[in-house]
Amino acid sequence: MSKQRTTRLALAMAITLSSGATLATSPATSHTPEEYESRIQKAMIDSKTLAASAHAGKRAAFLCLYCHGEDGSSVQENIPNLAGQNPVYLLTQIEKFGDGRRSNEFMSGLIKSLKVEDRVSIAVYYSTMRPNTPAATDANLIEHGKKRYQATCIGCHGPKANGTKAIARLAGQRVSYLTEALANYRASKSPRTDPVMTTVARNLAPEDIPAIAAYLSTLK
Numbered sequence: 709m710s711k712q713r714t715t716r717l718a719l720a721m722a723i724t725l726s727s728g729a730t731l732a733t734s735p736a737t738s739h740t741p742e743e744y745e746s747r748i749q750k751a752m753i754d755s756k757t758l759a760a761s762a763h764a765g766k767r768a769a770f771l772c773l774y775c776h777g778e779d780g781s782s783v784q785e786n787i788p789n790l791a792g793q794n795p796v797y798l799l800t801q802i803e804k805f806g807d808g809r810r811s812n813e814f815m816s817g818l819i820k821s822l823k824v825e826d827r828v829s830i831a832v833y834y835s836t837m838r839p840n841t842p843a844a845t846d847a848n849l850i851e852h853g854k855k856r857y858q859a860t861c862i863g864c865h866g867p868k869a870n871g872t873k874a875i876a877r878l879a880g881q882r883v884s885y886l887t888e889a890l891a892n893y894r895a896s897k898s899p900r901t902d903p904v905m906t907t908v909a910r911n912l913a914p915e916d917i918p919a920i921a922a923y924l925s926t927l928k
């Protein structure tokens with residue numbers, strides 16, 4: 709991000725934070741994957757509870773919309789869409805930013821300030837949205853990406869790239885974010901590392917990465 713951009717962000721966040729955010733007094737404690745899942749299940753147990761969770765999540769997500777967009781479709785390159793993402797995956801990533809397993813200079817502090825119930829309702833809210841960012845249009849690139857995706861990624865991320873509760877949905881994700889995430893796994897750059905994804909990314913030819921990202925951006 710450019711210096712100017714950074715200053716604008718810091719400013720926007722200071723304004724946001726001073727305009728009445730309910731901040732937690734102490735950071736939430738970490739939980740196990742089973743706990744993340746059961747929290748999400750409880751928050752989505754029936755349609756009424758789901759609607760209430762999503763409503764609460766939309767309110768709590770006002771700290772996030774400057775970057776992730778009003779409805780979870782990112783407004784900038786390199787920032788992921790959260791719309792349509794699997795709720796357990798989302799909550800897991802939020803917790804990772806909260807406890808330092810993942811970090812981002814602009815976001816980690818914001819996430820640390822969220823109460824447990826807000827983390828859960830935000831994850832539910834975004835999972836009910838649909839991503840809506842520009843898709844790639846180069847037909848040859850998309851075709852190559854489709855072949856490579858189907859040969860290498862389908863077993864975990866699924867035939868339609870919908871992922872699972874533990875594995876990210878990739879369908880409709882921003883090209884720049886996918887490209888950067890794959891490059892980071894390939895380089896095994898701390899603080900986000902994953903042994904499985906590092907092996908997968910290292911086995912790709914360099915030209916596969918933009919192609920797969922282009923293909924994934926076209927899936928809805």
Ligand code: HEC
Pocket residue numbers: 717769771772773774775776786787788789790793798801802811812814815818819822830876900
């Ligand atoms: C200043 C911009 C900014 C703000 C504000 C922001 N984020 Fe982010 N977010 C990012 C960036 C950049 C990434 C990618 C970071 C990375 O992968 O290292 C990201 C990644 C994420 C991810 C991981 C998505 C994935 O596919 O793995 C989640 C979840 C997330 N943000 C949630 C939130 C929530 C919840 C809020 C509000 C409390 C928020 N973010 C506010 C910039 C922001």
Ligand code: HEC
Pocket residue numbers: 788856857860861862863864865874875876877878886889890900901902904905908909912920
């Ligand atoms: C053996 C299972 C497995 C295979 C095969 C696999 N992935 Fe993954 N992928 C994962 C897991 C697990 C994660 C979450 C890792 C984490 O938390 O950092 C992930 C995360 C990702 C992410 C980050 C998503 C986000 O929202 O931040 C991208 C991008 C990705 N994979 C792309 C791919 C592509 C492209 C392929 C094929 C070339 C592939 N993966 C093959 C298991 C797999």
